Amino acid sequence: MSTTTAVPRITYSPYDDKTQIAREIPRYHRSYTRNPSKPLVQRPLTLSEQTGPTGLAEKFGAARNIGELDLSYPVPGGPRAIGQLMTLSGRVIDEDGRPLAGAVIELWQANACGKYVHKLDRYNAPLDPNFIGQGRMVADGEGEFHVITVKPGCYPVMESDWWRAPHIHLSIFGPSWMNRFITQIFFPGEPLNQTDLLLQGIPDEEARQRLIVKPCAAHKLDYYTALGFRLDFVLRGKRATPALDAD
């Protein structure tokens, strides 16, 4: 039976473990105290799981236009943040490669010295008064987003013996509760990438590459440019194929 609905049905297959991070990572102690030990329960996906919040961009006041979100320039006409000025751009798409227009992205990161604007960060590197360190933006009709920032520094993990490689945190809201997504992205050629427990917690090299930004054309600002980096994010979800479902 065919029905006409304004909104196409999307299917969400469970993640393929091979493409994802391990649930338990040696030396990353909390992964052994906070991830469930029992098998996850498979359930049918009802409306509840397939739906998700709408209107978050408005609720968050997320930036909509290229150049609007600039973490390195808090006061117009004032100084920029310390560090390598860069842009991060890319697309949010689904497993069919279709843009997820209106996806809302939250991002946060350390400054160029590896220090976060956060009360729980006890590293005594200096804060940068001209670095904001967090922002929200919404992907446009092509799924495209764009933020101006500085490249984050590396920093020592508290009460541990390893350093984080430079990385930027992202939290992305796709159209569904099923593709609510949180991750971290890394930079090419960083020696610390080899010893970052979280990046290396993804066993598959190809999968790790999906979190490493790619250099792209520099982004022109007034009379200088910002280093350009790109990365696309593939959120889970494929358009339903009724012919196969009927099999």
Place this chain on the structure above:
Amino acid sequence: MSAAQFVPTPYIPTPYITIGPYFPWEFSDVHYDLTQHNGRPARGERILLTGRVLELGNKPTLNTIVEIWQPDANGIFRNPLDPRSAQADPGFFGWGRARTDADAWYKFITVKPGASREEDGTLRCPHANVMIVAVGITRNLVTTVFFPDSPNSVSDPVLNCVAPADRAKLFAVRDPLLDAAGLPAYRFDVLLRGENETPFFLD
């Protein structure tokens, strides 16, 4: 690139990585009250949905982010996939976020969800989807909270997938000792790992 060289790109989901310890509190601490939206009050019974998030050994977790997604008091999702979304409560957004304090407590102010209805008419027990996000949690971690006074006539297709002995772990408990500001409290504790850990769903 010539056509002969073209290899279709497989669109493989990007790997998830933990939220880490430094999610901005400006993002985590201001969305715990779901009872108004765009200046309009939500309809329905206002409640506190609160509890603790514990890790192995029943130890408290600090700074854990909890997100919820739920239908309004009439069981309608504020989302176009719900055939009844045109009747969704304009004062109810449906999504919220909270953060655990030093003693592992999170707290939402929300409305008691109604029974949502699938397109084929199947009813869900009143529930809220719950997502736990924290240092050490490497993958998307989700569960569902149900309410103790759910109508007996409703058989829930998601709850039915959970082993009968574990189902009670997914029910919030009415706890008058936690009532505050005139709101009835429903307590839902989450144990991330341990003998009595909370059932979580395949991500």
